[in-house]
Amino acid sequence: MTRGLHEPFATLPRQREAATFGIWIFLATEMIFFGGLFLGYAVYRHEYPAGFAAAGARTDIVIGTANTMLLLTSSATMAAAVWSGRAGLRGNTLLALVLTALLGTGFLVLKAVEYRNDIDEGLVPGSPAFPLSEPGAELFFGYYWAMTGLHTVHLVIGVGALGLTAWRLWRGRLAWRGTGFLHVLGLYWHFVDVIWIFLFPLLYLMGR
Amino acid sequence: MTLEAEAGRGRPGQTLPRSYLGAGHSVRSWLLTTDHKRIALLYLGTITVFFLIGGSAATLMRLELVTPPGELVSADTYNRLFTLHGVIMVWFFLVPAVPATLGNFVLPLAIGARDVAFPRLNLLSWYLTIAGGVLVLASLLLGGVDTGWTFYTPYSSLYSNSYVTLAAMGVFVNGFGSIATGINFLVTIHTQRTRGLTWMRLPLFVWSLYAVSIVMVLATPALAVALLMVVVERLFDLGLFDPARGGDPILFQHIFWFYSHPAVYIMILPGFGVISEVLTCFARRRIFGYEAMVFAMLAIAIFGFFVWGHHMFVSGQSYYANLIFSFLSFAIAVPSAIKVFNWSGTLYGGHITFEASMLYALGFIGLFTLGGLTGLFVASVPIDVHVTDTYFIVAHFHYIMVGGMVTAFFAGLHFWWPKITGRLYSESFARLAALLMFVGFNFTFFPQFILGWMGMPRRYWSYPDDFQVLNVASSLGAVILAAAYLLPPVYLGLSLWRGKPAGDNPWDATGLEWTTSSPPPRENFAVLPVVDTEPYAYHADRVEPHRRGDASHRAVSQSSDPGDDA
Numbered sequence: 001m002t003r004g005l006h007e008p009f010a011t012l013p014r015q016r017e018a019a020t021f022g023i024w025i026f027l028a029t030e031m032i033f034f035g036g037l038f039l040g041y042a043v044y045r046h047e048y049p050a051g052f053a054a055a056g057a058r059t060d061i062v063i064g065t066a067n068t069m070l071l072l073t074s075s076a077t078m079a080a081a082v083w084s085g086r087a088g089l090r091g092n093t094l095l096a097l098v099l100t101a102l103l104g105t106g107f108l109v110l111k112a113v114e115y116r117n118d119i120d121e122g123l124v125p126g127s128p129a130f131p132l133s134e135p136g137a138e139l140f141f142g143y144y145w146a147m148t149g150l151h152t153v154h155l156v157i158g159v160g161a162l163g164l165t166a167w168r169l170w171r172g173r174l175a176w177r178g179t180g181f182l183h184v185l186g187l188y189w190h191f192v193d194v195i196w197i198f199l200f201p202l203l204y205l206m207g208r
Numbered sequence: 209m210t211l212e213a214e215a216g217r218g219r220p221g222q223t224l225p226r227s228y229l230g231a232g233h234s235v236r237s238w239l240l241t242t243d244h245k246r247i248a249l250l251y252l253g254t255i256t257v258f259f260l261i262g263g264s265a266a267t268l269m270r271l272e273l274v275t276p277p278g279e280l281v282s283a284d285t286y287n288r289l290f291t292l293h294g295v296i297m298v299w300f301f302l303v304p305a306v307p308a309t310l311g312n313f314v315l316p317l318a319i320g321a322r323d324v325a326f327p328r329l330n331l332l333s334w335y336l337t338i339a340g341g342v343l344v345l346a347s348l349l350l351g352g353v354d355t356g357w358t359f360y361t362p363y364s365s366l367y368s369n370s371y372v373t374l375a376a377m378g379v380f381v382n383g384f385g386s387i388a389t390g391i392n393f394l395v396t397i398h399t400q401r402t403r404g405l406t407w408m409r410l411p412l413f414v415w416s417l418y419a420v421s422i423v424m425v426l427a428t429p430a431l432a433v434a435l436l437m438v439v440v441e442r443l444f445d446l447g448l449f450d451p452a453r454g455g456d457p458i459l460f461q462h463i464f465w466f467y468s469h470p471a472v473y474i475m476i477l478p479g480f481g482v483i484s485e486v487l488t489c490f491a492r493r494r495i496f497g498y499e500a501m502v503f504a505m506l507a508i509a510i511f512g513f514f515v516w517g518h519h520m521f522v523s524g525q526s527y528y529a530n531l532i533f534s535f536l537s538f539a540i541a542v543p544s545a546i547k548v549f550n551w552s553g554t555l556y557g558g559h560i561t562f563e564a565s566m567l568y569a570l571g572f573i574g575l576f577t578l579g580g581l582t583g584l585f586v587a588s589v590p591i592d593v594h595v596t597d598t599y600f601i602v603a604h605f606h607y608i609m610v611g612g613m614v615t616a617f618f619a620g621l622h623f624w625w626p627k628i629t630g631r632l633y634s635e636s637f638a639r640l641a642a643l644l645m646f647v648g649f650n651f652t653f654f655p656q657f658i659l660g661w662m663g664m665p666r667r668y669w670s671y672p673d674d675f676q677v678l679n680v681a682s683s684l685g686a687v688i689l690a691a692a693y694l695l696p697p698v699y700l701g702l703s704l705w706r707g708k709p710a711g712d713n714p715w716d717a718t719g720l721e722w723t724t725s726s727p728p729p730r731e732n733f734a735v736l737p738v739v740d741t742e743p744y745a746y747h748a749d750r751v752e753p754h755r756r757g758d759a760s761h762r763a764v765s766q767s768s769d770p771g772d773d774a
Contacts, residue, residue, distance in 0.1 A: 007242075008322035008400060018325045018399040029429045032546045036433030036463045040448060042457055051454075125453065125724065126445040137452045167423040 004175025012178045021189075023064035027191045034195055037150065041143045041202060046135020055132055055140035056206025058123060063114040067107050071193050074103035075196075078189045085182040093182065094169055100189065101162040104155055111152055146201050151199060154192045161185060163181035221768040227630070227727045241329035248313035249628070250334050250514040255301050255309060257691040258696070261348075262296035262691065265289045265755045267595065270652075270686040273679045278670040286669035287354040288370065294357025299379050300341055302613055303471065304370060306478035307424070308333065308389050310620045311417045313628060315393060315492040316412050317721035321403025325395040333526040334370060340382025347371035347378065356667065358468070359434075361449040365441040373442050383428045383435075386474075388773025390424030391670035393417050402720070404739035408502075411719055412495060412745045415502050416481025423470045423477070426513070434460060456522055456729040473512040475609055475639035476576075477505060479616030480547055483569045486619050487551055489717040489742045490566035491558025496746045497550040504543035504550075505759030521592045530589050544580050559755050563715070566621035571646040572723035573625060577610025579604060580695060582657065596665070600660025603653045611649055618645070618696065626714045630726040633709030638701040644692035715755050718745055 009015035047051045081096035122129030124145070125138040132138075165185060168174040176182055224365050228245045231237070238246060272280040312330065316323050323328050347353055355364040355374040364372050397418050401410070410418075437448050437460070447453040448459050469740040486644065488495050495501060517525060552575055562564070586592045595601060620643075626632055655678040660666075664675050671679065713722040724733050747753045750754030 006327070008316075014399060018395050021398060022391050022395045024324065025394055025425055026387075029387050029391075030427075032426060033429035033433050036430055036437065039463065040437070040459055043456065044454070048454060049457075059352045082671060125447045135454050138447060139455055142441075142453075142455075143447045145444070146440055146448065149440070150436070164259055 001177045004179040004181075005138065012064070016178070016180035016183070016187070019184050021183045023187050026188065030191060034147075034150065034178070037143060037147050038198070038202075041147070044136060044143070047186050048134070048139065051134035051136025052140045053207035054134045055137040055144075056203065057208055058121070059144065059204050060117060060204075061204050061208065063110050063117075067114075068196065068200050070103050070107045070110070071196050072155070074100045075190055075193045077103065078186050082182045082186040085176055088177060090169070093176070094166060097162055097169065099168040101159050101166060104162065106151065106158065108155060109192040140206075147199055147203065151192065151195055152196050154195070158189050159194050163186070181192060210728075214548060220500055226658060226729060227725070228730045229629075229727055231730045233573055239390070240331070241297040242331055243328065244312050244316050244324050244325070244330055245628075245728065247330050247334055248309050248605045249310075250313060251304055251309040251337070254334070254337060254341065255305055258296050259347075259693075261330060262293050262301060263690065266646070267295070267686065267690060268684040273671070276671050276673050276676055276679075276692030281669065283654070283669045285353065287356075287667070289350035290667055291353045291356050291375075292348055295344060295353070295375060295379065295603070295608075298357055298471070298475070299382050300337070300344065301455050302475040302609055303386055304337060305475075305613065305617045306475075306482060306620060307393070307417060307420055308337070308386075308462060310482065310624060311393065311413075311478060314391075314624060315396060315414060315417055315722055317627075317724065319397065319405055320720045320739065321400035321734065322731050322733070322736075323400075324392050325399055327391050329392050333385040333392070333430055336388065339386065339594050340380070342380040343378030343381060344375050345378075347374035350374070358464060359438055359460075360464075360472060361441075362456040363449060363690070365449055369749065371375065373439050375658055375710035376439050377401040379431055380435045383432045386424050386635075387428050390428070391420040394425065397421075402406045402739060404738050405720075407497065409739055409742050411481075412484035412498070412501055412505075413481035415480075416477050416479075416484075416505055419505040420474055420477040422506075423474050423512060425468035425469045427474070427773075429467075429664040430463055431471070434467065437463075450714065451691050458520070458525070461520055461523060462516070465519045466513070469516040469519065470509075470512040472605075472608065473508055473612050476616075477508065478614045479572065479576075482620035483551065483572050485717070485719065486552075486565045486569040486623050487554050487713050489623070490563055490569070490756075491555050491560045491742075492746045494746060495550065495556050495557035496556075497546075498743070500546055504546040507543040511543070513538065515540055518587055518592070521589050522596045526700060531564055534587055534589050538584065541580060541584055542680065548577055549582075551611050557753065559753050561756065562639070564620075564642050565619045565623040565715075567642035567646075568615050568622065570610060571642065572615045574620060575607055575649065577644075579607030579611055584608065594708055595660055597665055598660035599656040599664050599666055602666050603656035603660060606653045611653070613654075614736055615645070615649075618642070621696070621700075621750075623688050623715070626710030627726050627728070628705055629707070630710050631703045632710045633703035633707055634699045634716060639739060641692050641695035641699070644688060644695070648685050648688030648690075648692050650684050652689050653685070655679070655682045655685070703734075713724030718743060 005015060009018065077096045077099040081093050081100060082097060084092035116122065122131055123141055124130065125142045130138060130141075131189055162185070165174065165181075169176060174181065211738055228243055230348075231243070232241075238250065241247060241250075268281065270287065272278065272286060272289075278286065312324070315321075336668075347370075350371050351374055353368070354370045355368050355372055358374065359376060364376075397410075397414060440446050441448050441450070447455055449455045449457045451457060484495055484501065487493075494647070515533060515537045517529055518537045521530050521533075562570075582600070586595060586601065586604060622638055622642075661676050662675065664671055682760055710726045712726055713726065715722075720737050720739070721728075723737055
């Protein structure tokens with residue numbers, strides 16, 4: 001029996017196809033999941049343009065831009081991992097996976113620093129030290145925390161999955177040849193990246 | 209004789225595959241199973257427990273409403289009771305009832321597959337449901353939730369002192385179970401159909417699971433994010449819907465109903481599929497208008513996403529939005545009507561027999577039609593303004609949810625029980641239960657239409673004296689209904705012990721699930737079947753239907769199962 005082939009599939013290509021189809025549906029559900037937050041953001045931004053512009057100018061553009069670069073680069077390394085997996089190059093796959101995980105971790109570290117600065121500046125809804133008085137500014141930061149928070153949770157899951165995959169690949173416990181595993185992981189990673197590509201202009205370039 | 213001893217009996221020259229029930233007896237073999245049939249039984253046990261909990265809450269409420277003043281429970285307890293009833297019944301009974309239980313069992317069998325596409329994900333779905341259920345039960349034991357099952361803001365996010373966070377997290381987690389089931393079914397139907405089983409040869413039950421899976425994967429995330437926003441607002445004071453900070457509580461209703469109206473179709477579409485299977489079998493008829501049935505279900509699944517605003521006619525949304533949502537709500541009645549007409553057309557000229565499943569199915573058509581027609585009342589803005597938040601609404605959605613879906617669940621459970629267990633239940637007890645359920649249901653809920661029309665609001669624990677007669681009638685009906693619900697566990701349970709062996713195909717039904725043994729072996733089929741005929745080939749084209757058992761008149765027998773009908 002072929003390694004990595006699971007019941008009820010008869011062939012690996014069929015199983016790959018099913019896995020790819022499944023992850024695409026899952027990503028569609030994720031889009032609607034984030035969609036609720038994007039909808040709320042859009043409604044309030046329409047209602048309070050001045051408050052959103054003033055609040056958007058207070059986010060940390062330097063860290064935000066650095067993080068965007070980290071994530072975009074990580075998508076490139078992730079793609080490299082998927083393609084080397086397809087070409088059967090075990091060493092290259094492992095290297096690319098580790099690089100992707102490191103870039104993701106870098107994002108998380110910077111994000112933690114940013115969160116800390118935000119809290120120090122009182123950029124938290126309901127905080128007595130909240131510096132802005134424009135109507136809607138608190139709502140902006142409500143969505144800032146909810147959206148980046150949910151994105152961060154997704155990224156943590158992604159980094160965890162990458163680490164686990166790399167470890168299993170290194171120990172030879174992963175059936176990666178011919179299965180859709182790396183491709184599925186890659187699609188998830190790219191999705192988390194794409195969400196960030198939308199969050200960055202909405203939260204960081206707003207009001208500048 | 210034990211179940212597995214007689215199960216999986218093969219034909220001469222075949223090895224005897226063991227029944228899925230005999231594939232292991234330890235607790236571990238059940239809790240770590242990836243067999244879709246065992247997972248279906250795990251779900252069956254789970255939803256039965258939740259049905260009893262939700263039903264007990266309903267019983268207490270009906271008891272409280274026997275007398276006009278609030279005597280039995282306090283107003284606050286009553287709030288917690290109807291919230292508990294709603295949350296449990298919607299998310300832990302109705303949503304998983306047919307898809308995750310009957311669907312899980314039948315789907316791979318009906319498409320000639322060995323299992324669903326992702327068996328481990330299937331097990332994970334069950335664990336997510338259990339985890340969500342534990343959270344909800346924890347909130348119940350700690351003191352309950354008083355927001356109503358809709359979790360409307362700003363009450364739920366800013367004011368309620370009950371265990372909203374815990375309950376909302378429970379529903380949230382359970383939602384991912386339902387998403388996983390939806391993904392699994394979609395991929396299964398796309399990739400696991402056996403040879404020759406083209407899209408237009410799929411049984412309507414499979415199509416209904418396909419349609420419901422689309423709704424599950426596209427709607428449930430909206431619920432998840434709505435509840436997540438309530439939870440983070442409570443935990444971190446983010447104020448996403450807080451009017452004091454310029455937030456809009458109505459926004460929550462939009463996101464919530466963007467899920468919860470399609471969720472109504474999650475709860476009724478699989479019922480459509482079950483009824484189509486049962487009606488054709490006991491009328492010995494091909495389905496009338498197969499393609500219209502398929503497209504009607506898909507149309508309902510899609511249109512269902514564009515009518516959520518009819519829950520908010522009195523919330524102050526724009527007049528024009530009301531008009532459009534009202535129009536679309538009328539439009540969605542068209543595919544539902546197509547289905548009812550086609551079921552009637554299927555019965556026409558058939559050899560109808562009144563087995564228990566058939567009684568349930570016929571009851572379904574009547575009750576669903578009543579529920580659907582009153583839906584048109586409330587789709588019309590002026591009438592809806594009059595009856596909003598009255599018992600008319602309560603009666604309307606119970607006709608769809610209980611009269612429709614619960615009836616369909618019982619129809620399907622009785623239809624496939626011999627396949628699931630390999631045993632026949634007592635037909636006379638089953639018929640009695642079906643009739644009692646129909647009578648008890650109407651007795652309970654029809655008076656509520658009148659009460660609502662007279663203006664009795666929902667969610668109150670006391671009411672003026674004028675309403676007492678109808679409330680007592682409704683509570684008496686609830687007693688009959690409760691008795692009817694307690695019967696099936698008794699005689700179905702007895703059938704496991706005393707029931708006659710069912711044989712492979714006790715109803716002489718078409719459909720691949722009936723070509724394998726009862727109960728089926730772990731791998732479902734000894735040899736995967738090949739399909740060369742359309743579904744519901746109960747009689748040849750342009751030939752009168754024949755009585756059951758008269759198999760020589762079948763159009764084409766399933767090619768993998770030569771002459772096993774006798």
